[in-house]
Amino acid sequence: MTAIANLTGIAKRMGVARPIKRWIQANVETGFHSLSPDLLVAVVRALEEQTDFEGRAYYEFGVFRGYSLWFAEQISRGRTPKDFQFHGFDSFQGLPETRVDARFFGRGDLTAGYNRVRDNLTRFGADWSRIQLHKGFYSDPFFSELSSRVTFDPVSIAVIDVVVYESCVPVLNFLGPRLVPGSILVFDDFNDMGRSDLHGERRAFKEYTERTGLETEQIFELGFECVAFRVKTPPRLASPA
Ligand SMILES: C[S@@+](CC[C@H](N)C(=O)[O-])C[C@H]1O[C@@H](n2cnc3c(N)ncnc32)[C@H](O)[C@@H]1O
DSSP states (O other): OHHHHOHHHHHHHHTOOHHHHHHHHHHTSOSSOOSOHHHHHHHHHHHHHOOOOTTOEEEEEOOTTSHHHHHHHHHTBTTBOTTOEEEEEEOSSOOOOOSTTTTTOOTTTTOOOHHHHHHHHHHTTOOTTTEEEEESOOOHHHHHHHHHHSOOOOEEEEEEOOOSHHHHHHHHHHHGGGOOTTOEEEETTTTHHHHOTTSHHHHHHHHHHHHHOOEEEEEEEETTTEEEEEEEEOOOOSSOO
């Protein structure tokens, strides 16, 4: 689904003429909506499955235009404490270069700028006392610098919608020390790219669980790509990140 939704990226790789690419950007890739309707259902399901919100937080990696983050904050009102935090992480410059998934995606695909996302959230009534946007390309140094300035509570729910393998690896490294029994991980693109263990979020998660001993149980699968897990045993980590 994400691969299909990436129309500009596909057009770019097919060598489609610039006017057609512009037309796609202007007419198809606009508006305030999620790239993945299944993800919205997954967010509702995760909120129904989760009972632990106190002292924990919601994380979303891969904000794009902000719709899924906005949606989560809206529908969780009344279910979560008033000061419950929603952290949204994105480059706001699209995907990075990928070697592993280069057949499907490329640098700059799926871009939505920071100001546009802020405007979208503000326009549709997001509660900024509950939302924090973090701008930058994911990497271990990026997350470590951020962690020195921002308090990140243990994970209640984390939505990982980062598409490519290289993006998912540092995200899991960052989440690891914040995973507790009961944390829910929703991977929007888990079965993208042919359900291959050699690609994308699926490969990164497989390698991470093998490396750290993280134990999870699958709690649901939705549509073509989306899979959610509940943490049973947190990862074994040498030292906190
Ligand atoms: C599929 S879109 C997210 C869609 C969004 N959750 C929705 O439902 O509409 C993927 C997003 O992940 C971001 N992203 C992917 N890899 C990244 C990385 N390494 N660093 C920062 N942002 C990244 C892209 O900028 C893009 O906005």
